[in-house]
Amino acid sequence: MLDNYKMEKWIKVARTYIGLKEYPGTANNPTIMGWAKSLGTKILGIAYGADSVPWCGLFVAHCIKEAGLTPVSIAVRASAWEKWGQPCKPTSGAVVVFTRSGGGHVGFLVGENEANYRVLGGNQSDAVNETWIAKSRCSAIRWPAGMTPPTTPLPKLTVGGAVSKNEA
Numbered sequence: 001m002l003d004n005y006k007m008e009k010w011i012k013v014a015r016t017y018i019g020l021k022e023y024p025g026t027a028n029n030p031t032i033m034g035w036a037k038s039l040g041t042k043i044l045g046i047a048y049g050a051d052s053v054p055w056c057g058l059f060v061a062h063c064i065k066e067a068g069l070t071p072v073s074i075a076v077r078a079s080a081w082e083k084w085g086q087p088c089k090p091t092s093g094a095v096v097v098f099t100r101s102g103g104g105h106v107g108f109l110v111g112e113n114e115a116n117y118r119v120l121g122g123n124q125s126d127a128v129n130e131t132w133i134a135k136s137r138c139s140a141i142r143w144p145a146g147m148t149p150p151t152t153p154l155p156k157l158t159v160g161g162a163v164s165k166n167e168a
Contacts, residue, residue, distance in 0.1 A: 010067035011093050014108055014120050017059070017128040022051035032122075035062040045074030056106050056167060057081065059122025060095060063108070069144050078104030081142060088143035090117070090154045097140040098133055098167075105133070105167040109141065111157040118157055124167050132163045 023029045028051045036048035039061055048058065054076070061075035072084035081097045088094055090109055096117060098105040107121025116132040124131045143149040 008093075010063045010069070011108060011110075011120070013063045013066045014059070014128070017122070018120075018130070019128065020122075021127040022055070022123070026050075028052075032058070035059070038062070039065065039071070039075065043071050043073065044076045045080070046076055048076060054078075054103065054123055056121055056123040059128065060106050060108070064095075064144075078106040079139075081106045082140040085142040085144045085147075086149075088141055088149040090141055091143075091150045091152060092154060094149065095140075095142040096138060097142070098137040099139050100137065100166055102166075104139070107133075109154055112154045113157055116163055117154075118159075121167070124164065131167075132161055133167075134163055 020031060021029065022032060032051040032055055035058055036044060041047050043061060044058065057076045057078050057080065060081065061071035064071045072080045074080040078097055081095055084095065090112065092110060094109045096107060096109045096119060107119040109117055110120045110130060111118035116134055117138065118130055119133050120130050122128045
């Protein structure tokens with residue numbers, strides 16, 4: 001029961017931020033900056049100074065921490081999440097890592113179609129939202145260490161929409 005509670009909690013936390021956007025120019029969204037301050041340089045791996053710095057890993061770390069779990073070290077780096085927890089099959093709530101030109105991306109799995117994953121994440125078009133990302137770009141699917149991943153497959157979604165090519 002605890003496993004399900006925690007999984008529901010990190011997705012519940014993530015969903016509360018849908019629509020949150022980084023601020024344009026030199027202004028910074030105080031919510032995003034608050035996550036960085038709360039997590040600190042020990043978890044983030046850098047002194048995070050502006051919401052113009054990629055924040056997908058920051059978003060995932062905040063949601064994971066709010067669920068009472070420990071984020072990965074250097075959480076701001078998407079690729080660091082490839083070694084967090086344990087590998088698992090695609091399932092709702094799993095942390096999913098992608099490669100992209102110039103870096104990576106990390107978010108939470110919420111669905112799939114034949115060629116793409118539906119990802120709830122931060123810094124997706126400079127906002128928290130759900131977007132489609134090609135399965136071919138996936139480099140890791142992870143679940144918290146010591147917790148049994150659900151065996152329920154990802155929901156099959158028929159909702160269309162553009163497939164993201166660069167979440168930066």
